[in-house]
Amino acid sequence: MRKSMVKWGGAWLGLWALQGALASSLPLGVTEVTRVEGVTEYRLANGLQVLLAPDDSKPTATVNVTYRVGSRMESYGETGMAHLLEHLMFKGTPKHPDIMSGLTSHGMRPNGTTWFDRTNYFESFPASENNLDWALKMEADRMVHSNVARKDLDSEMTVVRNEMERGENDPGDVLMDKIMAAAYQWHNYGKSTIGARSDVENVNIAHLQAFYHKYYQPDNATLVVAGRFDTTRTLKEIQQTFGQIARPKRVLEPTYTLDPAQDGERQVILRRVGDVQYVEAVYHAVAAASPDSPAFEVLAQVLGDTPTGRLHKSLVETGLATSIGADYFNLAEPGVLFLQAEVRKDQKLDDVRDAFLATVEKIKEQPITAQEVERAEANLRNSIDTTFNDPERFGIALSTAIANGDWRLFFLTRDRLAKVTPADVQRVAIAYLIPSNRTLGLFIPTANPLRAPAPQRVDAEAQLQGYHGSPDYQAGEAFDVSPANIQKRTQWVTMPDGLKVALLSKKTRGNTVHARLSLHFGTADSLLGKEQVGDFVAGLMDRGADGMSRSEIQDKFTALKAQVAFSGSATGLTVMIQTVKENLPATVDLVTRILRNPTFPESEFKQWREASLADVEESRSDPQAMASNLLHRYFNRHPRGDLRYTSTFDETAEDIKAVTQNQIVQFYRRFYGASHGELAVVGDFSPVPVRAALEQGLGQWANAEPYAVVLDDYQAFPGKTLQQDVTDKANAVFLAWQPLPIKDDDPQAQALTLGNYVLGEGFLNSRLATRIRQKEGLSYGVGSFLRLNDQVPNSAFGAYAIYAPQNRARLVKAFDEVIAQVLGQGLTPAEIEAGKAALMQSRKLARAQDGSLAAQLDKLMFDQRDATFLAQQDDQVMAADSSSVNEALKKYLDPARFVTVYVGDFSAKKP
Incomplete structure (x- = not known):
């Protein structure tokens, strides 16, 4: 798992005072070092650095252990060792033989990442003493007792290699690796964190174990606990778990290599x-x-x-x-x-x-x-x-x-x-x-x-002498994310012109607030042949409006501390907003000005067209895009121009080139309006000024054309195998798909959801992941999904995997056997109960994210529902058992009707 590029109060004063009172009663062996803006540093006798950042504003907690070891510390012939070890750290210990199941059963969202200077492992989860205790015990245990076994190395080897191959599919990423290698002639920053293929494939297990025992020690690690937890209790638990690890006798020598100043292009x-x-x-x-x-x-x-x-x-x-x-x-x-x-x-x-x-x-x-x-x-x-x-x-x-x-x-x-x-x-x-x-x-x-x-x-220590940080800090409320409380706390309103509004006001950290606005328009008939025109309108909406240029719009949002994203298609527009309490009315006002007065500048129109064409061209040789297009074209049963028709890449490029500015203007005038839509607001805000801004901005903006949801009724299709070759791609893609005649409110929908979760949607201990990734090491990413339709009984089951092309036969065999076992023998009661607990924890975690909750409220209003529907779904999950789950799986899943897709370079065998 490789790092991608990329990259605050009176209540807190009381908390600091409480923490100060606790300093004299710290557990034996724990020393307080310093505090900055709500974060307190402690040190254990064995050298472990502990950072506690309590915050009750969300009902979640996060445990993050950072080891000061990355690819920079790797020796000759050992490139990729830090990253390979990251994978093996999920393979268990004698006391925790199945870490994957433990993470899933506690509803945790985990991961590990490796970068040049560090490796870290983290898990976010619904806050509870049980969850936190388990996470701390597990992390302390695998710090020094991970198996790092030969058998796990053998199976994980191909998974890491598959991850390498995935990166090889992106020429931009490959070129960056080559440039870094040329820029750094001596320093290890010039070597990709994932390592050289030959080093990874030939790694010596004894050397890997030595690397682990050298760097995975308390004096080389920092434990961070952030979110909702009891500080005193947590410190005691940390001392009882991590504090029992002996301080190592070895001394870590600092790295010293630096490239000289570069002496030429x-x-x-x-x-x-x-x-x-x-x-x-x-x-x-x-x-x-x-x-x-x-x-x-x-x-x-x-x-x-x-x-x-x-x-x-x-x-x-x-x-x-x-x-x-x-x-x-x-x-x-x-x-x-x-x-x-x-x-x-x-x-x-x-x-x-x-x-x-x-x-x-x-x-x-x-x-x-x-x-x-x-x-x-x-x-x-x-x-x-x-x-x-x-x-x-x-x-x-x-x-x-x-x-x-x-x-x-x-x-x-x-x-x-x-x-x-x-x-x-x-x-x-x-x-x-x-x-x-x-x-x-x-x-x-x-x-x-x-x-x-x-x-x-x-x-760094010299740079930080005398530094104390900012005293400004603000916490949020402890919010109950149960559907009942969400329903109780939400104001459901319908504006005079038809816009549905859900307002959930609560105290948040930093006075943050999230909002999601969705507008809908047109019908299947009125939008015929207008898919790309609609995409252009949505894409250009915030690139010029009400006398403002794209840059000026962006600057105004920045001044409002607002992150705003416009997206959409021919059938609708979505605006996602994140800002702070005092700026929400002004942000809504700016958004509505943009919506009511777009200018669609010619220069931006040309840029969007060129970028859209480039996306199409890139898709032509991208296995994932090719596989998706091939799959969905198989299900075509509507004429070209219909919104439910999947175009070829050539047809898409042709349609993009045919779009004119006049068509864009006419589409906007004909279809856009606020008669049909939803706005969900979650966070720290005052409802009255928000409603006033809405009435001022979107009032009396009716849609000129009728609106109806574009529906696609269920139709049974025969199973089929589809294949498409693409040259010079190290990674291949597998997809499977089956349409299902079921709707999201069907009595069996949640049993089917739970069955799919255990089959392939859970973490790495699902049936598919356990067999294909954990046991056989064939795929870095494998799983299944269930897309339940909220309008008509026309849903779909799907599965996916990435793999090396030469491993196709093994992948197919493993996939078929897992499906046959699940449908033949069924899922066990233990699997169902573990999956049930994990799925419910996952839903709680999702509702703790304000942006995600706003999206859920938006969808509920679109479906003419409220939060009681969420409670109904949860109750159905809890009522399910192995009998009802297996019955649903056997009723709806039929391997003979799976449409499977294989896209990759199958022309030659590769090492």
Whole structure:
């Protein structure tokens, strides 16, 4: 599991005072070290660092253990060892032989990730003493008692290899790995965390065990507990579990390799099958603890933001590229600034490269402006605040700061960010964004090479001397997520013009609030032939409106601390909102102004068209997209142009090219309105001003055309096997599908849901995952799903797996045998009870997420229901037993009617 790129009060004063009173009664062997903004650091006698961040605003808790070991610590011939060990840490211990089942039975949402400087394991779960105790016991146990056995290594080997193959399918990711390898000639940051295939395949189990015993020790780890829990009780439990682990006698030597300043341009050319092109570059930068690190964060935004970034304006708006991106790798040791542009296949790449480099390396002639820095700082601060205001995300995000030298870097970086000036950003840009510090292509000798500042280590402790963080902090209420309480706390309102509204007001951390607005329009007949036009209208809605440009709209949302996303299709539009209490009415007002007055600028129309065409081109050789298209085209029974028809890639491209601006304007005028829709608001807000903003913004905006849900009645299809070959792809895709004549309120629907959960939708201990991933190691991702239709009895069961093409026969055999066993012998009562508990915990966890709850309320209103329907579903799950579940599975699932799809490179056997 590989890290992807990417990247507060009176109640709290009382909590701090309580914690201070507890300091004198800490468990024996536990010492308090420091406190910053609601987080208290403790140290155990064995060296374990403990961070407690209590927060009662959500009924969840998160346990996160971070080990200061990643690919940076791997030796020659051991690349990928840290990541491989991450996989094996889920294989059990003598006391916890089946960690997967334990995680599932406690309703936990777990994962593990490996990165250059650290590996972490976390689980979020409904807050309870039982769940927390189990998580702490399990994590303490596997810290030093994991099996790390040969038999588990053998089966997991192919899973990791399959994960490698999945990454090999994306040329952009592969190119990034190649560039990093060229940029770092000595440092291990140049080696992908997933490792070299030869190293992983030939790993010595004794060496892997030695690696585990060396680094998985309390003095090399940090335990974070965040969310709802009792501090005193939790500290005692930590001392009784982790505190019993002996301090190791070995000494961990610090790494010391640093690359010298780069002495010339480097270039990598990657040649593989694909349908889009990429221009990418990295420039060596500074370590995360450096005072210049926040300037690099701002610089990445200035260059890579969409739509205000310089690369977007010079490449996307001019039609040279379809999309751009930038990311600053803030690592424990000097990282890089990564830049990327995606280019259509028919574009001249040399022209794009030249414009790309000119934009990046001519900042001296075109200095960074105050407006650019202010915008970037606002975006970054909003992201930091969003993370801090969510205890689950915050508890996990601390892993990065821990790995970078000190957990308090999370707060120090935020404070430093507020002080970054245009001069700071200009200085680092001029110093580092120079040709000799760039890895893009071939090395070219230079008579007078320009050198960037030599990399230097930064003492994080010295940087943090005297630092105490901000005293501002605000907590939320302890909210009961039961359907009964949700129904009780929700105001259900119908506006005069027909819009349905659900308002659930509650105190939240940081006064955050989530909202979801859905509008519906048209009928199957009136929307005939207008699918792509409708997609364009929805996609362009916030790219120009009411006299504002796309950038100005984005800046206004940023000023309101609002994250707003518009999405939709020909049948409807959805607006997802996250902001803070005081800004919700203004945010709703801005959203309604956009909805009522879009301008559909020509430049944005062209950008959307080019990006849409690029997506189609990329799908042509993407096994997952190909498999989905092949599957759904098999079920075509409507004419082309009907919304229920699945187009070929050629037809989609043709339809996109045929869309005109006039069609977009006419579609909006004909179909858009607020007569049919729902708005759900969950979080900290006052209902009265929200309703006033709605009445002002959406009142008297009626749909001109009738609306009816586009329905598709059930039709039985014969089973069939479909295959499509795609060359030069290391990973293949398997899909299975069967239409089912059942609706979501059918008496057997929840029994079928529970059966599918145990079969393949639960965590890695489901029947499918246990056999195909855990036992045989054939797939990194395998499972099943059940899509219950909320309008008509026309649902679907599906299954999926990714795998190496040469393992197809083994995959098919294993899948068929699992299905046959489940339908023949049935699921056991023990499996049903464990699945029932896990499914209910999962639902509670979902309702604890305000954004997810808003979506559920939205859907309930669309279906003319309320939260009592959720209670009914839960009751049906709890009433189910092995007899009713197996009866439902046998009634609806028929392998003879499965439509199976295989897409991959099946032309040759591969190692």
